[in-house]
Amino acid sequence: MNLQQASSTNQPISDELRRWVTEQLAAGHTTSALRNSMREAGWMQDAIDAALGAEAPAPAQAPAQAPVVPRSAMPGPALDGAPLYLDAGDRQVQVLLTMGHPRVVVFGDLLSQEECEGLIAAARERLARSLTVETKTGGEAVNVDRTSDGMFFTRGESPLVQRIEARIARLLNWPVEFGEGLQVLRYAPGAQYRPHYDYFDPAEPGTATILRRGGQRLATLVIYLQEPAQGGATTFPDVGLEVAPRRGTGVFFSYDRPDPATRTLHGGAPVLAGEKWVATKWLREREFV
Structure with missing residues (x-):
């Protein structure tokens, strides 16, 4: 017209x-x-x-955002038959605790004392103030909620790292390539990590940039390398769970969608005496590059 x-x-x-x-x-x-x-x-x-005015057709409404659907394929140990031990390839790992919602599994004897000390020694000279991933920008920044020092190993960086990554992959039935590099953190007295989620919030503007490297995070494994004298538990406030930071023990939890409904809000309680060292492995939905 x-x-x-x-x-x-x-x-x-x-x-x-x-x-x-x-x-x-x-x-x-x-x-x-x-x-x-x-x-x-x-x-x-x-x-x-x-x-x-009133006679004109209304503009089409934007379609409602699709609900986040839980994933069917997820990392995690094979627990059919309620086993007390799991074969992790080169090591038998204890099953100490399981929880369904949130999905939490605590492993005993995941790392040996020598492996814990080896990771600490290799990481010590490379520590710097820990950063958090910023979903608003897609970058990283210092966060007052996280007061540890840390560093990242590249995937497969050393024979020790390779051995631990292979063990984790077998234990959790998830490819090595789908994992971020192993991160080592040191918490001095008073240091903590306030409760937070590990998945990337889809509503934040920087999330699309973060997801290009390997998609969403689906699960977390925290391994205790050194026990503090007091404090330092891993806490899950939504369910009142606290996991004591015993050397060689690991706490695994997964989140099948980026949503608080997973009840995976968690934190590192303040260290009250001594130092806590942990190694963290985050698992992605596809190859992390």
């Missing part, structure tokens, strides 16, 4: 005009923009109001 030809003292609201309005709204143009276009084409205000 040629709007310029519509200009006259008698301006009926024709079916052709209604179709034009419908097409423009469907194309994403606002009512305000259409008013300006009609005014510039010579339409009178009463005709504009009639075409774009």
